[in-house]
Amino acid sequence: MTKHYPVMLPEVLEALSPKDGGVYVDGTFGNGGYTAAILEAANCNVYAIDRDDNAEIRADELRGKYGDRFTFLRGCFGDVKSLLPSIKVDGFVLDVGVSSMQIDEADRGFSFRFDGALDMRMDVSGGGVTAADIVNTYEEEALANLIYEYGGERKSRHIARKIVEMRKSKPFERTLELADAVRSVVYKLHKDKIDPATRTFQALRIAVNDELGELERALDASAGILANDGVLVVVSFHSLEDGRVKRFLKEKSGDVSRGSRHLPQVVDDNADAPIFKMLSRKAVKPSDKEVAENPRSRSARMRVGVRTKTCAGDLI
Numbered sequence: 001m002t003k004h005y006p007v008m009l010p011e012v013l014e015a016l017s018p019k020d021g022g023v024y025v026d027g028t029f030g031n032g033g034y035t036a037a038i039l040e041a042a043n044c045n046v047y048a049i050d051r052d053d054n055a056e057i058r059a060d061e062l063r064g065k066y067g068d069r070f071t072f073l074r075g076c077f078g079d080v081k082s083l084l085p086s087i088k089v090d091g092f093v094l095d096v097g098v099s100s101m102q103i104d105e106a107d108r109g110f111s112f113r114f115d116g117a118l119d120m121r122m123d124v125s126g127g128g129v130t131a132a133d134i135v136n137t138y139e140e141e142a143l144a145n146l147i148y149e150y151g152g153e154r155k156s157r158h159i160a161r162k163i164v165e166m167r168k169s170k171p172f173e174r175t176l177e178l179a180d181a182v183r184s185v186v187y188k189l190h191k192d193k194i195d196p197a198t199r200t201f202q203a204l205r206i207a208v209n210d211e212l213g214e215l216e217r218a219l220d221a222s223a224g225i226l227a228n229d230g231v232l233v234v235v236s237f238h239s240l241e242d243g244r245v246k247r248f249l250k251e252k253s254g255d256v257s258r259g260s261r262h263l264p265q266v267v268d269d270n271a272d273a274p275i276f277k278m279l280s281r282k283a284v285k286p287s288d289k290e291v292a293e294n295p296r297s298r299s300a301r302m303r304v305g306v307r308t309k310t311c312a313g314d315l316i
Helices: 009-016 033-041 055-069 077-083 100-104 131-137 140-151 156-167 175-183 198-209 211-225 239-252 288-293 295-299
Strands: 023-026 045-050 070-074 089-095 226-236 276-278 301-307
Touching (some): 009 226, 009 301, 033 055, 033 089, 089 211, 140 198, 156 175, 175 198, 198 211, 211 239, 239 301
Parallel strands (some): 023 089, 089 226
Antiparallel strands (some): 226 301, 276 301
């Protein structure tokens, strides 16, 4: 059985610094690694959110152990404000992207390491389009743009052309069918560390689950649910996610360009007061030890923001 690692757990706990009586939200519950660690670190309460049916199984285990200190909420973390409409919390943590459990389940279609249905939905019971729907119905140009924008794949147009050509004789239904199609036009070089199909699969997964939209909705909601001095912790795994988190924290902390220091400075009286303070401009990376033990963590980046007090005169 595959061991599931909560990525950058020591760094996440240090940033959150759970305290007795505190209230925390684990927006990406998954296998419950962050939630269990927070509950063990202090006599606190945790609300955990996940849209995956399988998360309920792990949630039942934690209910039995932690009782009413743990509450599981079925839904999307981007809807955190409506899921917790009247609660201020001391910490909000997100581990963005697909979980190890989902990757390791062949029938979910997230990985090309297994032959499974080309699905990729995190919420299988919620309807919506699948990865198969996208590759079998999108026009060539739209498919190429999606693979380039969400996957950063330079050969996106070659891949899209190959997919459209192959689906004329038989629609794509399985993960290995798609992976082989991508590999037929994207060759792996000796210096490459990833499979040629990686970026295409990433792009499809992001599109199927609206992952970037979900992240942006959660970031926008974070200020509304965090108490003064509450901590936002986001662990992301590629530049599209990390870039959005970085930009959000820079904007909301007032860390924006002021123009040349040699020119007169214009004070904007209508500018919003900072609502977050960044503890560091640089993202925190996993330790060498963690990367050696869990190679999936190698691309992880953690960013932290602290909610400032609501009155301008009381800003941190």
